[in-house]
Amino acid sequence: MAGRSTPRENEPGGFFDRVYDVVRRVPPGRVTTYGTVSQLLMGHSRAARTVGWALHGLSPQQAMEVPWWRVINAQGRISTSCETHSSTEQRSRLEAEGVAVDDRLRVDLARFGWFGG
DNA sequence: GCGTTGACTATTG
DNA sequence: TCAATAGCCAACG
Numbered sequence: 001m002a003g004r005s006t007p008r009e010n011e012p013g014g015f016f017d018r019v020y021d022v023v024r025r026v027p028p029g030r031v032t033t034y035g036t037v038s039q040l041l042m043g044h045s046r047a048a049r050t051v052g053w054a055l056h057g058l059s060p061q062q063a064m065e066v067p068w069w070r071v072i073n074a075q076g077r078i079s080t081s082c083e084t085h086s087s088t089e090q091r092s093r094l095e096a097e098g099v100a101v102d103d104r105l106r107v108d109l110a111r112f113g114w115f116g117g
Numbered sequence: 118g119c120g121t122t123g124a125c126t127a128t129t130g
Numbered sequence: 131t132c133a134a135t136a137g138c139c140a141a142c143g
Binding site: 033038046049054079081085 | 122124126127
């Protein structure tokens, strides 16, 4: 392990702060993917891993400001590994906003997907 | 600057 | 639909 136990809290101008900013733009009842956030920031979806990493370090305070639950993978499936942000909680939050989540934690991106529009 | 890690993505079978 | 592989990026010690 090379130190990186948890990402930086969120420094202004930092990459994480930009990620949070994009996630905040996701309208209620919609979901986006890590690749989309990466594309909006970098112009490509190759930094998706860094996006997920940024959300992984979300503090409880940030979790209330940043709708991290509206971010899923490109397959339209929830792949959270955090205990604090369990997949069950993410599914509940999405359903509370009107997003249909399958029993396999799958969401129809063609219907609820948001790509910066 | 190197090595390591991670809530990823695209491709192939 | 699922599994395995390769590639890419940012940050910390």
